[in-house]
Amino acid sequence: MAAASPFQNLQNDTKCPICLEYYADPVTTECGHNFCRACINMRPQGRGVAVLACSFSCPQCRVVSSRARLRPNRHLQGIVESVKRLAQQSEVLQAHSVCEEHEEKLKLFCEEDQRLICVICREARAHKLHSVRPIKEAALDHKHKLQDWLILLIEEKEGIAASKLKEEQKYKAMKKKVEAEKLKTKAEFQRLHHVLKAQEQIILKRLAAMEKTIATSEKENLAGLSAQISLLENLIKELQAKCKQPAEGLLQDVRGSLSRCESVKFRDPAKAILKPEEAMRNYKVPVTLDADTAHAALILSENGRRARWTDRPQTLPDNPKRFISDVCVLGNEGFSSGRHYWELQVLRVYCGYFVGVAEESVRRIQQSREPPRGRIWALSCYVEEYKAVTADPSGLNCFSYSDVFFSQEAPETLGVYLDYEEGTLSVYNADTMERIHTFTKAAFNEQVYPYFCLWDADLRII
Template identity: 40%
Template sequence: MASTAIAGDLEDDAICSVCLGYLTEPVTIACGHNFCRACITQYSEGKGTGTPLTCPQCRARFQKGEFKPNTQLNNIVQKIKQLGLKPGKGQKKDLCERHEERLKLFCEDDGETICLVCEKSRHHKSHTVVPIEEAAQDYKEKLQGALDPLRKELEEALVLTSKEKKKTTEWQRKVKNKRETIVGEFNKLHTLLREEEQLLLQRLEEEERETLQRLQENVTKLSQQSSSLQQLITEIEEKCQQPVVKLLTDVKSALSRYVSDVHCSYILGTGSAVMCAQRS
């Protein structure tokens, strides 16, 4: 089984990926892949002038005419041919499931690979059939053509994305600056309001202190006046209780002194004087 696998690998190396047959006059291109000289020459000439040449297998670029004969590989191919193996027997995946023949053609109508026997069948007889490599090359070119607008659209999307990111960054910067401005202005207002608050509280405190001091002084004066008046009332009441002779003794002098004391009370406070006058 191991020898069969090795034989299959050797057979794969001996097949040209262009014609799918055994290599004839195998040549090697720059990327290291091997092709029939006639196949790669025809492939190269089929490209238009100015179109870069790419390897049919790996798409690596190579220059026209830069082929190197591979004598050793040619000898291996000849030995494989002597074994009487048909090309592709080691690659079951490249064989037609119905006829076990090499898949060399592509049916455009059904979109599937077929063999030469399938082409002659009733089903594919009226269909458009082309060589498999030609079809692969055509569809590769179509796929490549589809990539260009997609790449262009991707490029435009990336440009728009970049612009939107810049707009986002710019907007965030503007919002940040405006936020800092608002906070700064309100901090100033808060500072002014705190200063105004402190000033008003200070003025109120001074007014409170002065008013309380004045009121306290008034209370003290009124207390003194009340005490004086109470003493005067007591003296007058005692005078009135004295016997007639004693009451009349020096009564004018006493009365004059009492009037003088009432006048002093009037000077200490108008309200007190009024009170004294009412009591008199």
């Protein structure tokens, strides 16, 4: 007796051992066996009479189980539905596997006519001069073509999805700005009430028009991107289903599938125009902290990417590079040319911190008798108040503060962008890429290093 095929075994596994039909609303007993809910809920009692009982004996292992603990097996129900569909497809394919004209099994594929033929059709005049190949060989070749298209389409879909996400974030930020401006305007006009009432209405109408414009643009752009994604998803599903079919099914209308793939218009990444803040991230460099320069009150992580302030200074070996007066640390990497960008995350801050760059010769000991050297350019944060800070080489440990800023919400992530040749240093809110401050005409005279100064704060370089 011939062994059952794997598909037949799968069909048997999806049938109830009581009614011998495909599972209907399958449930799992406490002992792990599966039955139709209707079959297991009714047990025979005397002369074939079926009654509902609170507990029952498993028909397969005789373990007593409670009906209250029957668990629906939705995963098995899904498998049953899939097996049913496969059985139907198998019947359709078997009906199309025989030549209607010669009643011979279809074993060949005609490349010119793009159809399955039998060995007798091969010798007929209609196919005598055509290129003919075995079904499996032709199916394998076309499957490779479909898979190549599948890879391209998936990449295209992911690219468009990323663009959609970026557009959504952009519009969300724009709407957030407009909403914040509305609240600010309302608060200000409430204070001035009588004098500026008319002006308030004008500005609110203008902001409402901006919201409407943004909403219209958002709807149009996102709808277009969603339509492209939907089109690609449908085509991807079609190709995935094609590639899973046997040779006969795969080759049916394969030309139509390939034609639909060729009609897809792919985006041209070479034509993408980067915004200044996006282009800036192309200069991102890995920055680590130099343990030889760290003040004793700073604890560095093993990978050199995190610094934490402690009120119990450590005992560290003497090093001429180490900061003694200020709770500072420099980066390992120094820069004497080019453009460089790095980001850091503010994990905790109770007092404040400095973030910027310092020249290599920056003073490490306040009481040093050496003449003042080494300049500093940094952004200072103290209780959400920001100041631009530069070191004044004309005095001992003297800083110059200017350009006071104030932020209603301190950014969690900061970006630092250095252009050595241009002599500029900019600090950004890396979450929104809004510029906080730019130092211009710095005129760096020597190699500069990433500079961090912490007072009861905890920073991590990303």
